[in-house]
Amino acid sequence: MTIERLVDHLATHWNYLAVIVLMMSGLYIAISRGNLVKKIMGMNVFQASVILMYVSMGKIHGGTAPILVEGVPDVVYTNPVPHVLMLTAIVVGVASTALGLALVVRTKEAYGTVEEDEIVALDRADDEREMATERAERRAAGAGA
Amino acid sequence: MSHLYEHLPALQVLVPLMAAPLCFLLRKEALVGAFTVAVSFVCLGISASLLGQVLDGHVIVYEFGGWPRPFGIEYRIDLLNAFVLLTVSALAAVVFVAGPGQARRAIPPGREYLFYSAALLCLTGLLGVTITGDVFNVFVFMEISSLSSYILISLGRERRALMAAYSYLIMGTIGATFLLIGIGLMYQMTGTLNMVDMAERLQHVNHTRTVLVALAFVVVGISTKLAVFPLHQWLPNAYSFAPPIVSAFLASTATKVAYYLLIRFCLGLFGLVFVFETVGIDTLLMPLSVLAMFVGSIAAIYQTDFKRLLAYSSIAQIGYMTLGLSLATEAGVAAGIVHLFNHALMKGALFLVAACVTWRVGGTKIGAMKGLGQRMPWTMAALVASGLAIIGVPGTVGFVSKWALVSAALEKDALGLAFLIMASSVLAVVYVWRLVEVAYFATPEGEIEKKDAPLRLLIPTWILAGASIWFGLFSSFPMRVSELAAAQIFRVGL
Numbered sequence: 001m002t003i004e005r006l007v008d009h010l011a012t013h014w015n016y017l018a019v020i021v022l023m024m025s026g027l028y029i030a031i032s033r034g035n036l037v038k039k040i041m042g043m044n045v046f047q048a049s050v051i052l053m054y055v056s057m058g059k060i061h062g063g064t065a066p067i068l069v070e071g072v073p074d075v076v077y078t079n080p081v082p083h084v085l086m087l088t089a090i091v092v093g094v095a096s097t098a099l100g101l102a103l104v105v106r107t108k109e110a111y112g113t114v115e116e117d118e119i120v121a122l123d124r125a126d127d128e129r130e131m132a133t134e135r136a137e138r139r140a141a142g143a144g145a
Numbered sequence: 146m147s148h149l150y151e152h153l154p155a156l157q158v159l160v161p162l163m164a165a166p167l168c169f170l171l172r173k174e175a176l177v178g179a180f181t182v183a184v185s186f187v188c189l190g191i192s193a194s195l196l197g198q199v200l201d202g203h204v205i206v207y208e209f210g211g212w213p214r215p216f217g218i219e220y221r222i223d224l225l226n227a228f229v230l231l232t233v234s235a236l237a238a239v240v241f242v243a244g245p246g247q248a249r250r251a252i253p254p255g256r257e258y259l260f261y262s263a264a265l266l267c268l269t270g271l272l273g274v275t276i277t278g279d280v281f282n283v284f285v286f287m288e289i290s291s292l293s294s295y296i297l298i299s300l301g302r303e304r305r306a307l308m309a310a311y312s313y314l315i316m317g318t319i320g321a322t323f324l325l326i327g328i329g330l331m332y333q334m335t336g337t338l339n340m341v342d343m344a345e346r347l348q349h350v351n352h353t354r355t356v357l358v359a360l361a362f363v364v365v366g367i368s369t370k371l372a373v374f375p376l377h378q379w380l381p382n383a384y385s386f387a388p389p390i391v392s393a394f395l396a397s398t399a400t401k402v403a404y405y406l407l408i409r410f411c412l413g414l415f416g417l418v419f420v421f422e423t424v425g426i427d428t429l430l431m432p433l434s435v436l437a438m439f440v441g442s443i444a445a446i447y448q449t450d451f452k453r454l455l456a457y458s459s460i461a462q463i464g465y466m467t468l469g470l471s472l473a474t475e476a477g478v479a480a481g482i483v484h485l486f487n488h489a490l491m492k493g494a495l496f497l498v499a500a501c502v503t504w505r506v507g508g509t510k511i512g513a514m515k516g517l518g519q520r521m522p523w524t525m526a527a528l529v530a531s532g533l534a535i536i537g538v539p540g541t542v543g544f545v546s547k548w549a550l551v552s553a554a555l556e557k558d559a560l561g562l563a564f565l566i567m568a569s570s571v572l573a574v575v576y577v578w579r580l581v582e583v584a585y586f587a588t589p590e591g592e593i594e595k596k597d598a599p600l601r602l603l604i605p606t607w608i609l610a611g612a613s614i615w616f617g618l619f620s621s622f623p624m625r626v627s628e629l630a631a632a633q634i635f636r637v638g639l
Contacts, residue, residue, distance in 0.1 A: 023326075030315055043318055050325050057333050082332070085281055089325065092288045096318050099292055103299060103311045110304035119308060134512070 015056040022049035034116040036107060040100045047093045051086045058082035150194075154207035154220040157191045157230065158273045158286075160184060165265040174257040178244050181261040185238040185268065192230040192272075199227045200626075202633060206278070214278075214339040221278030221340065223639070224630035225482065228623075229275045229405045232486050236397045236493050236609075237268045243390050243500060243605045245300075252300065260300065264394065267293040271402045278340045280328045280414075283406065284321060287370070290402075291317045294395055298387040309382035316379040320369030327362030330355050331414075344414045344639055351419045360424060363410050371403035373430075373467055374437030377460045381444075384456035384496075389503050392452060393496030396459055397489035404466050404485055408478065411470065413639040421473040430471035435565055437464030442572035446579070451509040452499050454576055455492065458535060461569065462488045468566075469550055476556050479624075479631035480549035486623045487534070487542035490616065494531035494609035498524055501598035501606060511580065516589035521597045525584045527610035532577035534613040537570050541617035545624060 010017055022045055029042025063078035104114055111119050149156070164184040171177045199205060199222055207220040222230075245252065245260045252260055270290025274283055295317070299310035332338060334355050335346040350356055365376070372380040384392045411420045420426050441461030448454040466488070469481025499509050501524040506513045518525045530541075537543035547566060554562040597603060616623055 027319065030319060036311065039315055043315060046319065047322055050322055050329065053326065054329050057329065079336075081338075082329070088281075088285055092285065095292055096288070096314065099295055100311065100314050100318075103295070103307055103314065106299070107304075107307045107311065110307055123305060123308075 015052070019049050019053045019056070022046075022052065036104045036114045036116065037101070039116075040097060040104070043100070044093065044097060047089070051089060051093075054082040054086045054089070152207075153191050153195055154205060154222055154276060155209070157188065157195065157234075157276055158220075158269060160187055160191070161265045161269040161272065165262045165269065168258045168262040168265065172255075172258050174255075177258040177261045181265060182238070182241050184265065185234065185241045188234040188268065188272065189231075189238045192227065192234045195222055196224075196227040196231050196626075198222075199224050200629075202629065215337040215342040218282060219278045219339065220276050221639075222276060223637075224626060224633050225408065226275045226405065228482065228486065228626050228630055229401065230272060232401060232489050233268070233271050233275065233398045236489050237264075237271075237394065239605045239608050240390060240394045240397070240493060240497070243393075243497060243602050245388070245390060260297070263293040263296045266290075267297060267394070268398075271398050274402050275405055279338050280331065280340060280343065281338045284325050284328060287321055287324070287406075290399065291321060291370075294391075294399060297391040297395070298383050300388050300391065301386040302388070303386055305382070306386040309379075309386040313379040313383045316369055316376075320366045320376075323362045323366030323369065325366075327359045327364075327366060330359035330362065334359070340409075340414060341639055344416065347415060347419075351415070351423070356415075356419075357424065360415055360420065360426075364407070364426065367403055367407045367410065371400055371407060371467070372460060372463055374433050374440060374460060374464065377437070377441075377463075380460060381453055381456040384459065385450055385453035385509075389452060389496055389500035389509070392455075393493050393500065396455070396496055397493035400459070400463055401485045401489055404463070404470075404481070407467070408470060408481070408634065409639075412478070412634050416638075417473065417635070427471040427473055430467055431562075434464045434468035434471055435562070437461060438468070438565070438569040439572070442569050442576065445576040446572065448576075449511055451502060451511055451514065451580065452496070454511070454580070455495050455499065458573070458576065459488075459492060461573070462492065462535075464569075465546065465550060465566070468562075469553065472553050472557055472559075474553060474557060475628075475631045475635045476549070476553035478634070479627045480546060480553045482627035482630055483549055483620075483623050484546035486627070487546045487613070487616065490542055490609050490613040491531045491534040494527060494606060494613055495535070497602065497606040497609060498528045498531070501527075501602050504598050504602060505596070511583055514580070514583045515587040516584070518585035520589070520595060522595070523597045523603055524606065527603075527606045528584065529581060530610040531613050532580060534617065536573045536577055539617075540614065542613045542620070542623075543617070545617055545620040549624070549627075 026042050026046030026049060030039050030046060033039050033042060058079040058081065060076055060078050063076045066077040066080050108114050111122055113119060161184055168177050171180055195205065205222040209218045241264065245257055267290050270286045270293065273286030274290065277283055277286060295310045295314045298313060299307050331343060334350045334353060335343050337343050337346060347356060369376045384396055438461045441457050441464060445454045445457035445461065448457060466481045466484050469477045469484060501521065502514060502517065503509055505521055534541035534543040537547040547570060551563045551566055554566065
């Protein structure tokens with residue numbers, strides 16, 4: 001594909017370019033950030049890109065709203081189905097965001113932080129403390145015997 | 146009455162869906178518990194009846210509002226999803242008898258009804274994913290089941306359960322969104338959401354790059370939910386920090402439904418020729434399945450926590466299922482389907498044993514299980530029975546599925562593969578033996594007091610452990626149904 005064709009392609013399909021940029025940046029944020037709230041925001045951007053993808057695929061050049069008007073025969077309609085599907089997807093997205101944020105609130109209460117690396121460090125400290133008490137118990141049992 | 150009979154497919158999903166908010170009205174724990182169990186048994190009855198109707202090979206098509214495809218949404222029940230429906234609702238019914246168990250500690254007193262409500266919604270989602278014949282419906286129901294399973298997992302005793310639920314939420318949402326992208330691309334190429342219609346139209350456009358990309362998104366999305374190695378990262382934490390009852394329910398249903406979806410999309414929608422011959426997905430899926438079998442089993446050997454061990458063992462067992470699919474033969478898929486059923490029984494039983502152990506010793510550290518063989522003999526007997534099934538000892542369900550899988554591999558002249566399946570079973574011997582050794586041959590400190598788990602926990606445990614022996618000895622029912630289901634999807638399609 002020549003550069004010209006690529007530029008041409010991007011100029012006519014810029015909506016898909018936007019979808020790809022949003023999708024990848026959202027996915028990257030959700031994976032790379034250590035802050036639990038930012039991860040959820042990344043997830044939201046990722047989901048928003050899918051909404052854009054569906055909505056733009058339903059749109060037809062020169063298409064109008066799918067309302068039947070008497071006496072106007074040859075009208076090109078935009079496909080409403082993907083738009084309707086996205087209403088459901090938005091609801092699902094809101095629900096998962098709300099649940100995710102609720103979990104973050106509970107995590108903050110339990111750990112006192114929303115940074116993933118600090119939480120991992122706290123968990124590791126817990127593990128080490130547990131192993132130390134176990135070892136001490138075993139030693140005490142050995143000494144008792 | 147005959148009117149009701151016609152609407153069984155809709156009722157399969159509607160009954161638990163309507164029951165979930167009703168839990169809020171009943172409130173009283175004993176009442177809600179009994180109600181949930183009753184509802185799950187109604188679901189079991191419905192799916193048994195549906196399976197009975199499709200056993201002769203015909204397909205039930207239920208059109209919502211009388212709108213025929215491709216305009217309306219339809220539920221479509223063939224042997225494959227009728228069998229999965231039966232597995233899911235049977236496991237739900239048995240596990241719900243045990244009640245919230247340890248989850249109770251995380252629930253404020255008087256709020257137990259919320260647990261039951263989430264459990265019923267999870268069941269609704271799983272049944273919906275399985276029964277529907279509409280691809281967008283699959284996504285919506287999958288999210289219903291996932292969202293409620295995140296809630297259930299977060300109820301674990303330790304604070305780590307919160308993080309386990311959170312990472313599952315991120316992974317699960319990304320997986321589901323991948324599936325949504327794949328469905329969008331498929332819709333773009335076919336202009337329909339109905340599975341039958343879509344499968345037909347995909348045949349004409351499957352040389353395009355869009356369909357190829359759609360397949361990639363769909364397979365990765367479903368594999369995240371199924372915890373195919375290396376997309377399994379969420380699973381060990383989710384299963385080991387969730388309340389044991391929840392792990393028992395999810396381990397035996399959620400991944401099974403994801404496996405069903407993978408079969409449905411790969412063989413039903415995209416078609417065997419496109420997925421396995423044109424794209425050659427088996428060159429990726431087969432090594433990953435074998436890796437899962439070994440990595441999962443080896444990781445299980447080194448765990449110090451009983452539930453975590455079971456979680457890693459699940460990853461290995463999922464490997465057996467996907468291996469069956471990656472063989473791309475009727476016998477291989479039949480082996481995968483029968484293992485879906487068998488693994489649900491044995492892993493359900495083992496996680497319920499974990500629930501009994503938690504009830505008795507307050508945790509599931511393997512070190513704390515010393516001498517449990519004497520202290521709670523019935524529970525540990527169930528552990529041995531279902532442990533033998535995980536290994537695949539003759540006379541248990543594990544043997545039935547491994548026999549089917551090995552013969553499917555040999556049918557394809559894959560001697561090496563058959564050998565690898567046997568070798569990974571040896572690893573299962575090691576981790577099951579570790580549990581048995583601690584339970585029966587290690588002497589506990591202090592006095593040995595014999596006190597078994599309450600019957601409410603013990604009866605479901607033994608139903609599943611017993612079933613994993615029963616269907617090992619009399620394997621004709623699950624084996625025949627799986628073979629017929631595989632034959633149907635191979636010969637008739639979808």
